[in-house]
Amino acid sequence: MRVALFLGCTVPVRATNYEQAFRRVAAEFGAEVIDINDFSCCGFPAKAVDRMIPLVMAGRNLALAEREGVEAVVTLCNACTETLTETNHVLRHDPEQREKVAGHLAKLGYRYDGSMTVRHAARFLYQEIGLDRIRTKVTQPLAGWRIAAYPGCHYTKPAEIYEGFDRPERPISLNLLVEATGAETLDLEEACCGGGTLGAKEETALKMARMTLDQMKDQGADAITLICPFCDVMFEQNQKKIEKVFASEYGLPVLYYPQLLGLALGIPREELGFSINRIKMDRLWEKLGAQAVRG
Amino acid sequence: MPEPLIDNQLDPSFRVQISQEKGGEKITRCFACDTCTLGCPVRATDDSFNPRRIIHLALLGAKREVLESGFVWLCSSCYLCSERCPQDVSVTELMCAIRNIAVREGQIPTAYVAQLELLDKHGRLYEIGDFENKKRTKMGLPRVEEKREEVARILELVGVTRYYRKEPAP
Numbered sequence: 142m143r144v145a146l147f148l149g150c151t152v153p154v155r156a157t158n159y160e161q162a163f164r165r166v167a168a169e170f171g172a173e174v175i176d177i178n179d180f181s182c183c184g185f186p187a188k189a190v191d192r193m194i195p196l197v198m199a200g201r202n203l204a205l206a207e208r209e210g211v212e213a214v215v216t217l218c219n220a221c222t223e224t225l226t227e228t229n230h231v232l233r234h235d236p237e238q239r240e241k242v243a244g245h246l247a248k249l250g251y252r253y254d255g256s257m258t259v260r261h262a263a264r265f266l267y268q269e270i271g272l273d274r275i276r277t278k279v280t281q282p283l284a285g286w287r288i289a290a291y292p293g294c295h296y297t298k299p300a301e302i303y304e305g306f307d308r309p310e311r312p313i314s315l316n317l318l319v320e321a322t323g324a325e326t327l328d329l330e331e332a333c334c335g336g337g338t339l340g341a342k343e344e345t346a347l348k349m350a351r352m353t354l355d356q357m358k359d360q361g362a363d364a365i366t367l368i369c370p371f372c373d374v375m376f377e378q379n380q381k382k383i384e385k386v387f388a389s390e391y392g393l394p395v396l397y398y399p400q401l402l403g404l405a406l407g408i409p410r411e412e413l414g415f416s417i418n419r420i421k422m423d424r425l426w427e428k429l430g431a432q433a434v435r436g
Numbered sequence: 437m438p439e440p441l442i443d444n445q446l447d448p449s450f451r452v453q454i455s456q457e458k459g460g461e462k463i464t465r466c467f468a469c470d471t472c473t474l475g476c477p478v479r480a481t482d483d484s485f486n487p488r489r490i491i492h493l494a495l496l497g498a499k500r501e502v503l504e505s506g507f508v509w510l511c512s513s514c515y516l517c518s519e520r521c522p523q524d525v526s527v528t529e530l531m532c533a534i535r536n537i538a539v540r541e542g543q544i545p546t547a548y549v550a551q552l553e554l555l556d557k558h559g560r561l562y563e564i565g566d567f568e569n570k571k572r573t574k575m576g577l578p579r580v581e582e583k584r585e586e587v588a589r590i591l592e593l594v595g596v597t598r599y600y601r602k603e604p605a606p
Contacts, residue, residue, distance in 0.1 A: 149560070153562075153564060153572065153577075154562040154563075154564060155562065157575055157577060161576065164577070178581055178583070179586075181559040181584075182555055182561060182587065186551045187548075187552060188532060189509075189536070189539070189548060190536070190539050191539065191596050192458055192459060192533075194594050194596065197590045198587065201590070248593060249589060249590070249593075299515045299518050299519070333478075333514035337511070338478055338512040341506075341509040341547070345481055345510065348481035349477055349478065349480075349481050352477075352480065352481065
């Protein structure tokens with residue numbers, strides 16, 4: 142399968158560990174991942190200003206993918222996933238908006254009718270690669286790792302645009318993907334990381350993230366696994382701050398799912414971007430070392 | 437406690453304005469059951485945010501209170517309320533519709549002005565220059581070039597450059 146990787150704004154600068162691990166893992170399964178240099182921001186950040194902006198910006202990005210003739214656009218960020226998917230949905234169902242978007246795109250020399258498939262990287266691994274193929278390639282099962290798998294809101298919501306994929310609340314596909322590596326998962330309540338509120342009121346956003354961190358800690362998590370760089374801003378980059386502000390202690394390492402999967406596939410750590418991860422992984426490496434010796 | 441509302445400050449056409457805005461079409465379906473607010477993760481940590489109250493104020497016509505209080509900007513856009521709303525109001529999209537109206541009426545938060553400037557300048561929220569690309573190359577990742585011209589053109593076409601460029605009044 143030939144797909145275009147959509148990087149968005151945050152991943153290529155701030156989450157290169159996620160990007161590197163996904164590319165490496167995708168190659169392991171023989172997926173052909175190409176880059177389209179003309180891709181830009183998906184448009185999500187400007188939706189609050191004028192919802193026409195993301196429609197045109199996403200429409201342009203998707204038109205570029207269509208021109209390239211790929212089978213799907215694979216996204217790493219939940220906000221990009223939601224914006225590109227929502228744009229397809231609007232263009233297919235709202236003739237008035239479709240006409241306006243087409244008018245703007247025509248002035249830029251593009252045409253797009255809403256036919257390009259958009260797949261979040263986790264959904265791509267779950268549906269296009271599949272749990273069976275993943276399980277057969279696991280050479281270093283992560284037995285005994287308790288992983289707080291946190292998919293993030295826009296992975297499955299709004300359900301209307303995702304056409305029946307997984308459940309909108311407490312989706313299961315990321316848990317199943319984590320379990321395919323041999324790790325255990327938790328049973329987390331539906332909650333938002335707070336990333337969407339960070340710009341408006343930091344204190345509230347930190348409290349939102351803290352609620353979920355408390356759940357993860359109470360359920361004995363060894364680490365957190367994410368699939369969105371916005372969630373990472375809250376749970377990894379702000380974890381120390383949350384500990385300080387609320388006098389609590391978590392010490393929970395954060396791994397992007399392709400990094401976790403890469404470890405289970407036996408890919409060397411250096412090829413999975415771990416130098417970028419901020420919270421100490423020593424306890425995980427000890428576990429992994431002990432397992433390797435036993436194995 | 438918020439200040440009591442006074443009759444002559446209400447604008448009965450506000451609900452019409454919202455229902456004619458993309459995303460706000462279904463506001464009048466709300467029967468005030470509070471499902472949105474009970475499940476809201478922002479509300480769970482911050483009493484000042486109350487989506488049902490925002491909807492109710494909007495339906496009453498408390499336009500200034502809704503647009504100027506800043507409440508709508510607290511929504512994290514998690515869509516939980518939209519999934520659970522028994523009247524299918526699409527509360528998250530409604531919050532976005534109200535934000536779009538607020539922006540047009542002069543209430544754009546500075547954070548969004550800054551984001552528009554970045555998009556215009558880099559085509560993305562973060563600059564990717566030689567420094568960033570050097571780090572990418574070290575990790576074996578392909579170079580990423582900024583393609584700002586077409587993004588800037590989109591911002592012009594949609595008509596939002598007036599929020600961040602110093603332009604003479606038309």
